[in-house]
Amino acid sequence: MKDGKDIVTIRQVAWLGAIINLFLTAFKFIAGVVGHSSVLIADAVHSLSDIVTDFAVLLGMRYWNRPADKEHPYGHAKIETLVTLFIGATLALVGIGLLLGAVQSLMDILDKKPRPLPTWLPLTAALVSIIIKEWLYRITVKVGMQTRSSAMVANAWHHRSDALSSIPAAIAVGACLLFGDKYVILDPVGTVVVSSMIIHAAWKIMQPTFAVLLDSGASEQQLRDIAEDIRSFGEVKDLHKLRSRYVGPTGLVIDVHVQVEPTMSVTESHALSHQIKKKLSQGNENIIDVFVHIEPEERCTE
Numbered sequence: 214m215k216d217g218k219d220i221v222t223i224r225q226v227a228w229l230g231a232i233i234n235l236f237l238t239a240f241k242f243i244a245g246v247v248g249h250s251s252v253l254i255a256d257a258v259h260s261l262s263d264i265v266t267d268f269a270v271l272l273g274m275r276y277w278n279r280p281a282d283k284e285h286p287y288g289h290a291k292i293e294t295l296v297t298l299f300i301g302a303t304l305a306l307v308g309i310g311l312l313l314g315a316v317q318s319l320m321d322i323l324d325k326k327p328r329p330l331p332t333w334l335p336l337t338a339a340l341v342s343i344i345i346k347e348w349l350y351r352i353t354v355k356v357g358m359q360t361r362s363s364a365m366v367a368n369a370w371h372h373r374s375d376a377l378s379s380i381p382a383a384i385a386v387g388a389c390l391l392f393g394d395k396y397v398i399l400d401p402v403g404t405v406v407v408s409s410m411i412i413h414a415a416w417k418i419m420q421p422t423f424a425v426l427l428d429s430g431a432s433e434q435q436l437r438d439i440a441e442d443i444r445s446f447g448e449v450k451d452l453h454k455l456r457s458r459y460v461g462p463t464g465l466v467i468d469v470h471v472q473v474e475p476t477m478s479v480t481e482s483h484a485l486s487h488q489i490k491k492k493l494s495q496g497n498e499n500i501i502d503v504f505v506h507i508e509p510e511e512r513c514t515e
Contacts, residue, residue: 308411
């Protein structure tokens with residue numbers, strides 16, 4: 214669970230992103246319409262989706278940091294995973310919509326339908342967007358890493374995908390301006406490139422969330438390291454049924470059966486379980502809870 218300072222920082226950066234995206238959406242959309250550039254209009258729609266995901270973070274953070282309760286004994290961390298998935302899905306839908314629109318524009322051009330040349334205004338808007346969104350990405354990803362928030366990191370990549378999508382937009386518009394109407398096809402071609410980049414970024418965001426939602430656990434190497442830490446206690450004779458699962462983007466719960474001397478008292482066994490939990494939690498910041506089941510060592514008798 215994130216502390217109060219982290220929550221305040223996440224909220225501030227999310228609001229900053231929402232305000233900037235609102236400005237960029239309006240600026241790029243107007244520039245695209247007035248300047249006759251479909252690729253910049255597509256880029257404006259991308260910025261509009263950024264606003265949606267900014268507010269998804271603001272709404273989700275009100276719930277994912279709540280402590281565990283009777284109905285949710287493992288806490289509410291998976292809400293952050295769901296917000297991350299929502300961000301990726303939103304991005305994918307935007308990319309698919311833009312791709313379909315670009316294909317239609319290409320068909321119109323191939324059918325010799327007249328298409329006005331873009332002006333210098335869309336080029337200016339695209340360059341401004343690249344600078345601002347890359348700056349916003351750097352701020353957001355830094356906060357996401359510091360606060361260990363997958364939703365913030367996903368939103369940061371949403372910002373960067375917006376910045377990257379403005380690059381082919383600027384190239385397409387610039388080529389049309391420099392070389393004339395015979396290169397007007399570069400405008401929808403640029404939109405195809407932008408939409409493809411958006412869809413790829415969406416998949417990279419969504420892919421890790423599926424594993425968390427399906428209760429995936431630690432890697433084999435992590436489990437080996439955990440087992441080694443448990444066996445470092447002299448009282449531990451053996452262990453089995455070592456299992457783990459993620460209850461959020463980073464929160465890992467460990468469940469293990471530990472065998473000890475049959476003569477060990479209940480008090481000693483209880484103290485050992487707490488020592489194991491403390492060592493595992495301190496050794497891996499992802500581990501949020503450890504359940505240790507103490508069993509008597511099984512001995513072969515003739």
